[in-house]
Amino acid sequence: MHFLKNRILWLTIYAIGITGVFLYFLFPSQVVLQRLEAAVNSAGYLLEAGSLRPSVPLGIKLKDVTVHSGQAPSDALFRGEFMDLQFNPFSVFRKNKTVYFNSRAYGGSLGGRADFLSFDHANPPSGGSIHFQDIDIARCNPAVFPLIRGLTGHAKGSATYVLENPANRISTGKMLLFLTGGSYALPEPFLGVSRFEYDRGEVSAKWQSGSVTLEKFEILGSRMKCSLQGDIQLAPRLEESRLNLKGVLEMSGNNNVKMNVTVGGTLASPSFRYI
Numbered sequence: 471m472h473f474l475k476n477r478i479l480w481l482t483i484y485a486i487g488i489t490g491v492f493l494y495f496l497f498p499s500q501v502v503l504q505r506l507e508a509a510v511n512s513a514g515y516l517l518e519a520g521s522l523r524p525s526v527p528l529g530i531k532l533k534d535v536t537v538h539s540g541q542a543p544s545d546a547l548f549r550g551e552f553m554d555l556q557f558n559p560f561s562v563f564r565k566n567k568t569v570y571f572n573s574r575a576y577g578g579s580l581g582g583r584a585d586f587l588s589f590d591h592a593n594p595p596s597g598g599s600i601h602f603q604d605i606d607i608a609r610c611n612p613a614v615f616p617l618i619r620g621l622t623g624h625a626k627g628s629a630t631y632v633l634e635n636p637a638n639r640i641s642t643g644k645m646l647l648f649l650t651g652g653s654y655a656l657p658e659p660f661l662g663v664s665r666f667e668y669d670r671g672e673v674s675a676k677w678q679s680g681s682v683t684l685e686k687f688e689i690l691g692s693r694m695k696c697s698l699q700g701d702i703q704l705a706p707r708l709e710e711s712r713l714n715l716k717g718v719l720e721m722s723g724n725n726n727v728k729m730n731v732t733v734g735g736t737l738a739s740p741s742f743r744y745i
Contacts, residue, residue: 499523502530513594514540515547529556535573546611550575561585566596578604578624594633601628607652616709616737623652623668647673649689657740661727667691680704684715695720698733709738719744 503522510517520534532555537548553573561568566585573580582600603626612619627647634642649671656664671689675682682702689696698717705711715733720726735741 503532506530510537511540516540516543525554525556527556528559529554529570531555548575549611550580575605576609577606578602578626580605595631597630597632599628599630602626607649616711619738620655620657621649621652622654623649623671625649627673642676642678644676645673649673654689657742660742660744661721663694663721666694666696668694677704682711687715687717693722696731698731700733702737705736709736711737713737713740 499522507517516538518536519532523531525531532553535550535553536546539545539547551574553571556570558568568583568585570583580602584595584598587596605625607618607625608622610618625647629645631641631643654666668689668691672686674686675684684700687698696719698715700715703712713733713735717731719731720728730745732743733740
């Protein structure tokens with residue numbers, strides 16, 4: 471074809487390629503990392519990263535990433551092998567500016583998007599979504615996620631989030647979680663059982679106006695089955711959120727047992743009653 475012999479075309483492609491290579495190697499990684507850390511710190515968090523590099527087409531890639539809460543620096547909110555952030559240029563013309571992310575963490579993978587009203591100020595996302603798979607629950611920090619305290623196994627699922635009122639940080643969202651091959655250490659022994667081994671589980675929840683509605687919580691094992699429903703009243707400190715759950719517990723063996731169960735207390739210190 472004639473256009474393949476066009477020298478101007480090939481010179482243009484060559485020039486673009488060379489420019490891209492130079493921009494990649496001359497990218498001010500250290501400066502960008504320092505500014506990113508400063509922006510995250512101004513939002514009340516601490517960001518640590520082993521390195522930062524440009525990532526095609528329009529992003530950056532962080533390695534050995536850790537995010538801490540400014541109020542509790544010893545607790546890692548997130549710890550990952552890497553995180554790739556990609557900016558959506560078309561979102562410049564929209565109300566929300568979108569950043570897509572992809573990460574390797576806790577033995578599995580996480581991906582999704584985060585929407586921001588502006589990049590001028592360090593504000594929490596106005597919305598977003600996340601999907602994850604093959605997450606090793608035991609590697610997650612129970613101080614950050616009190617709901618998983620005493621739980622092992624692997625998880626996959628998804629969640630969505632929308633900030634309805636940025637001034638009061640009122641949000642709505644929903645989550646779907648699937649569990650496989652793990653156990654749950656009971657806060658106190660029940661009928662001589664201190665740990666519940668399960669094969670699979672499913673959790674479905676939604677939240678709005680400071681309350682989480684647990685639509686489905688079901689875990690199934692060879693000797694025990696438990697299902698719960700109810701609500702969780704969120705507190706400023708997540709671990710102090712109040713539980714109000716009811717359900718059924720079934721145990722199989724020499725003597726089959728089936729009874730109602732209620733769960734009260736807080737996420738950090740749940741209390742069980744069996745009827």
